[in-house]
Amino acid sequence: MRRPTVMTLWLWLGALQGAPAIADIEPRQSGLAPHTRLQSLAELDEQPAASRDLKIHGWKSPSGGKVLFIRTTQLPMFDLHVSFAAGSTQDGAYPGLAAATLSLLNEGVPGKDLTAILETFDDVGARLGMSIRHDRAAMSLRSLTAIEKRDPALYLFGQILGKPLLTEQALVHVKNELTDLLKSRQQNAALQALNTHLLGVHPYAQFVYGTEKGVAALSRERVQTFHRQAYSAANAQITLVGDLTLEQAQAISLQVLDALPPGSRMPPVAPVARRQGNGTSQHIEGAGSQMQILLGQPGLIRAHPDYIALRVGHMIFGGENSSSRLMTELREQRGLTYTAQLNTTLWQAASNTVINLKTSPQFSEGVVTRVKSMYRDYAQTGPTQQELDNTLRQLRSSAALNSASNAQILARLVDINQYDLPLDLDFSIEQAQKLTVEQVKAALNRHLSAVQWTVVTEGPSVAQQPLPLPAPETSKGMCRAETGFVAS
Incomplete structure (x- = not known):
């Protein structure tokens, strides 16, 4: 048996501060574009998902x-x-x-x-x-x-x-x-x-x-x-x-x-003073051929009644799939990045909502401006009914897959234990199924600002260029930027 060293613990911890915080409701994606689905699977979309x-x-x-x-x-x-x-x-x-x-x-x-x-x-x-x-x-x-x-x-x-x-x-x-x-x-x-x-x-x-x-x-x-x-x-x-x-x-x-000492309860974590983003920007000079871009705001704790609505809304905008709004615009249409996601870093007493992507340095200012405008427009209109339906269908389909092994069940049960959630593995998914477009839109506008993002960039400072024009619909999926500009 290999000894769990401090380095091993660090590797298991992983990218903790940048990891999604909704393993209980968000399915992993295969990376296939929406149009590459098998017909036989498409016919099963409306079937109720089997659960254990x-x-x-x-x-x-x-x-x-x-x-x-x-x-x-x-x-x-x-x-x-x-x-x-x-x-x-x-x-x-x-x-x-x-x-x-x-x-x-x-x-x-x-x-x-x-x-x-x-x-x-x-x-x-x-x-x-x-x-x-x-x-x-x-x-x-x-x-x-x-x-x-x-x-x-x-x-x-x-x-x-x-x-x-x-x-x-x-x-x-x-x-x-x-x-x-x-x-x-x-x-x-x-x-x-x-x-x-x-x-x-x-x-x-x-x-x-x-x-x-x-x-x-x-x-x-x-x-x-x-x-x-x-x-x-x-x-x-x-x-x-x-x-x-x-x-x-x-x-x-x-x-x-x-087997444990009796002891007493440790003091609770100190409250986090909400420091709403106010348009603050910081650039960190760095080497390399890419610019890392982070846009962040305080989010909701897991126990908040609007947590699921806000999280579903953010899955549509920047979830781990090729059809999210961020991926469609920045990768499929403009070829500016390999991946762009909106994730929630969740703690017991706080959370951060963070948009994370890398792009070529000469497009960094234009990308930040474009992402801000995209979120502002999204908050004003909310998701479309089709976007919401597709996301909820994915969640239903993932329910059984996310409890296929003891390890998966344990991970979900640990979250229920830690965050004092209802004693039901599918509670989050069932709660999400009841959402309407208006409820998602209301949660977006109630808890996050469309304009007050704190922005941090890290990479080389270079002269800025206009963003590549969006690809025509007929060539969706093809990169528009020159090969040297495409983020890896």
């Missing part, structure tokens, strides 16, 4: 944490996900404290060093996972349900969570790994600048893995105190999916909670 009977069981733990469970019997295994209010927003004066603590958990427990831990999991066919975000840190376990495999895996998992050794030697190793990561990682200066404009000095604007100065200041005592406070039963959320009975799932949740 996936009942969510939920209960409160004795310490007050929420536990959610879905039984699946296709495979003799289960996935256990335990998250804590131990993300980077809890770092305080020591940026990197949360990441270092999580990285230390599997470095050693009573009677086992790192090698013995990995060998034990290998011997029983179990897999350990670790992840950290701004709001929460999590560890996961995938195990076979056979009792001779399940029991040793769960026991060791409980020790890792509740009784890590957190040795001085391991801390030195983890601090070195974090420092190397912070020095070597590719800085996304444009995104950092945009977050600073929209979030100020709030912890959401900071890198999840802290700073070199914060990591250097960490001591074993600080890590031990943080673990005792943050990794307590009071801060735990448990999510379970797999071939278990309800009684077995309840017993597993109690076993995990009993």
Whole structure:
């Protein structure tokens, strides 16, 4: 079993701050243009999507944490996900404290060093996972349900969570790994600048893995105190999916909670002062042949009643498909970019709405002006009925595909647990199906400004040129810009 190092955690974290925040409702696209669909599939558009009977069981733990469970019997295994209010927003004066603590958990427990831990999991066919975000840190376990495999895996998992050794030697190793990561990682200066404009000095604007100065200041005592406070039963959320009975799932949740220190709840994340974009622009000089363009505004938290309406509206404008308005205009008609998307970066107490694209530097000012005008026009008219119908049809069709595996089910169930959503995997999709054009239009105008975008660009400064003219309808899909100008 490969050790989940700090670098591995960084890779699993991925492009967190630029990732879509609606995995619960937005399907992945194949990349095919709308006109390349198979006829047999087209005939099924209006058929009701088949869905699995996936009942969510939920209960409160004795310490007050929420536990959610879905039984699946296709495979003799289960996935256990335990998250804590131990993300980077809890770092305080020591940026990197949360990441270092999580990285230390599997470095050693009573009677086992790192090698013995990995060998034990290998011997029983179990897999350990670790992840950290701004709001929460999590560890996961995938195990076979056979009792001779399940029991040793769960026991060791409980020790890792509740009784890590957190040795001085391991801390030195983890601090070195974090420092190397912070020095070597590719800085996304444009995104950092945009977050600073929209979030100020709030912890959401900071890198999840802290700073070199914060990591250097960490001591074993600080890590031990943080673990005792943050990794307590009071801060735990448990999510379970797999071939278990309800009684077995309840017993597993109690076993995990009993292994944790009692503790008390961590303080909630500080509110984010809304910093509405006011037309601020910032350019960061950079090398290369492309200009990165970001346009951002504060968005809605997941629990807001208008979240789904706003998200569906933004899928139509800039979703992950070739027929979105942004892609049709900027790629299909003008050949200015390879991809352009409007995404939502979602946290517990805030979100950012960000339009992200790259283009040739000589067109950057014209592209920014064109995107702003496109959104202004879109907010004034709203989507067409056909655009809304097509998007809702895609969502219906994706419902079963998005719950085909235990991993997909677990991911959706974790979101339900974290954001206190109704106990229904298809709630977001069903809510979206009830939307009207007027409701989507109202949400667009109620919560975002058509003109007050904060714009950050990063790339070389060059003389500007007019945008290429749109392609005629007969040549849709062909690039209009010269080959050297097309973004890669």
